[in-house]
Amino acid sequence: MEPSGNAAMKTFLVVDDSALVRKIARRMLESWAFDVDEAEDGQRALERCSRSMPDGILLDWNMPQVTGLEFLEKLRGQTDGTAPKVVFCTSMNDMGHIARALSSGADEYIMKPFDEDILREKLEEVGLLEKSET
Amino acid sequence: MIAHSEYDFLRRFLKSRSGLILGDEKQYLLESRLEPVLQKMKVPDMSRLVALLRDGPAPAGLADAVVEAMTTNESLFFRDKNPFDLLSTHILPELLQKRAPMHTLRIWCAAASTGQEPYSIAMLLKENERLLGGRRVEIIGTDLSSDVLARCEEGLYNQFEVQRGLPVHYLLRYFTQVGDQWRIAPEIRSMVRFSRLNLLQPFSHLGTFDIVFCRNVLIYFDSATKSDILARIAGVTAKDGYLLLGGAETVLGLTADFVAGNRRGFYVPRAAASAMALAAK
């Protein structure tokens, strides 16, 4: 495994108001050698992104202040804001929300509860991880 | 704990019925998988089960229930991805060049399990409709187990299943939500026909296929069984057709009827390969 802070490491921002979800996601992402940062709402996530754009973002929907969807719309409006792969990760598990997320620029969508297999496969799908054979 | 002689009998029984090879130390697996069968069929214990299967009279459906309980049905949409990429970027374009416009493309999923594989193929073909140019396609999904075939017919998947391997835009396009389940769209459902088939038994009546998916089922069999099935698959594969196996499966050392294709991940009948080599001279 590469040492942390290595410039070649891909960076990931986990945006969720639940500390537990952030912790679980961080553990999975770090096991795949991502350099992980966290934000507990959309406002803080925007601040993080204005400092430096991560390669990937895992995004909750319902959060205080700026929601996941509002964050995404603002992000995609910025220069460089189209670069990060954004994967929604939310318990809004219906067609309407999925459709809105995609039309606002999300690359993938995870319905909670999720597990390691699902997260890994979604990251493969958006090209942040190499494909593995089952 | 099950007696040695009974374990031995069940191993031979399973091998002859479905090809399944059970290792020396799989007593625990066997018992935990068969426990629900005992309950459902009201058989008091394993000894009685063995006696019924060996000497009869076995109640209707008992043998099938035992065989089906021991199959591994795990599957996911677009499993391993590569076979499906190959299908749309390489195999289909090549095949369409070789086939007359009136030819119906025939695809066989020889171990359909709960339907993810045939439906993945169907969705992919739907996405490539322009490429197909109005050609008719027939996808046939077969499996040994009637339980999984019933699930195929139903086309209903839970939230975990629709997230394993399925890109979300496919979910949006080809599924409808039914409570917390997801149902495959009628336009995809109607592209696939399902029927029950044991690969140990003859299947030449299925006709000739342009593409055969036989994925993640040969791994459960011994070499002789694999060889036999592969040879018979060659018999139903078009001379210039394609065979796709699972990631841990190969034809190497098992049959001379198939050879590696011109890309990693699929096989072609040997006759076609030598004809192509001749043409290239």
Ligand SMILES: C[S@@+](CC[C@H](N)C(=O)[O-])C[C@H]1O[C@@H](n2cnc3c(N)ncnc32)[C@H](O)[C@@H]1O
């Ligand atoms: C692990 S699943 C593979 C599903 C799918 N092809 C895939 O790759 O995801 C294996 C399937 O093979 C079926 N099977 C096992 N033995 C069989 C036999 N002798 N004939 C036909 N199907 C068999 C099982 O019922 C099970 O559904």
